[in-house]
Amino acid sequence: MTMTNREPLLLVEDLEVQREGNVILKGLDIKVNRGEVVGVLGRNGAGKSTLAYSIMGLPQYAPSKGRVIFEGQDVTDWSITDRARAGITLAWQHPARYEGITVGEYLSLSRKDLGRQELLEALSLVQLEGAYLDRRVDKALSGGERKRIELASVYLMRPKLAILDEPDSGVDLLALVEIMELFRRMVREGSSVLIITHREDVAAQCNRSYLICRGHVILEGSAEAVKRYFMSQCEPCSDSSPDLVGEVAKDV
Structure with missing residues (x-):
């Protein structure tokens, strides 16, 4: 199937995912267009990470219903490797550990053609000094440092969808401003970005946002509209019945 620029880069249709007999995602629909930073906002336990893992193709998060369409192709049954080759990359909530190698060696795993200057620039974009290239990826690095290094790695991959x-997670507010600029830079350089977050201030900086609750999309629209609804209805949670989240409210 040929992809046109007017078609979504990513289209998730009626997705249902079960884990250990529990339905985590329930008929969930989202899309990411080319050149967008899209947020998926929700409280802990809403199903956000399950959505990310299912899009990436982790076998234990294979959908029991629905489809994942990427660049016009149904990739629902594709492996993680095939999705990665197609241009989908996932930065985990808890970064993978590559103990013992240097940060420079870790970043060089992103692409084979990277020079030292490109590695230095990537570190600069996540507010880390060039001296980190020679540091070991070990327990001496904080969680925030690991997160920034992984984001630099994702940037260097030049994915179609990040x-x-x-x-x-683990990033201070000042650095967060710079990291959001990194995501916008990725878009300018040809990527699209899907951000999974429980923080309304992060989702508010996206082009569009989805609010999910108990595996449903309950609101889709402008980042500011989703932020307002989240702050007024979800903090603290005002939903006492699963039946209240069955409908999708749109405010675009």
Whole structure:
């Protein structure tokens, strides 16, 4: 199937995912267009990470219903490797550990053609000094440092779609501003970005946002509208019945 620029880069249709007999995602629909930073906002336990893992193709998060369409192709049954080759990348909430190698060696795993200057620039974009290239990826690095290094790695991959699971985890507010600029730079350079977050201030900086609750999309629209609804209805949670989240409210 040929992809046109007017078609979504990513289209998730009627997705249902079960884990250990529990339905985590329930008929969920989202889309990401080319050149967008899209947020998926929700409280802990809403199903956000399950959505990220299912889009990436983790076998234990294979959908029991629905489809994942990427660049016009049904990739629902594709492996993680095939999805990665197609241009989908996931930055985990808890970065993978590559103990013992240097940060420079870790970043060089992103692409084979990277020079030192490109590695330095990527570190600069996540507010880390060039001296980090020679540091070891070990327990001496904080969680926030690991997160920034992984984000630099994702940037260097130049993916078509970057899925970022809680990219603000362990990152201070000042650095977060710079990291959001990194995501916008990725878009300018040809990527689209899907941000999974529980923080309304992160989702508010996206082009569009989805609010999910108990595996449903309950609101889709402008980032500011979703932020307002989240702050007024979800903090603290005003939903006492699962039946209240069955409908999708749109405010675009």
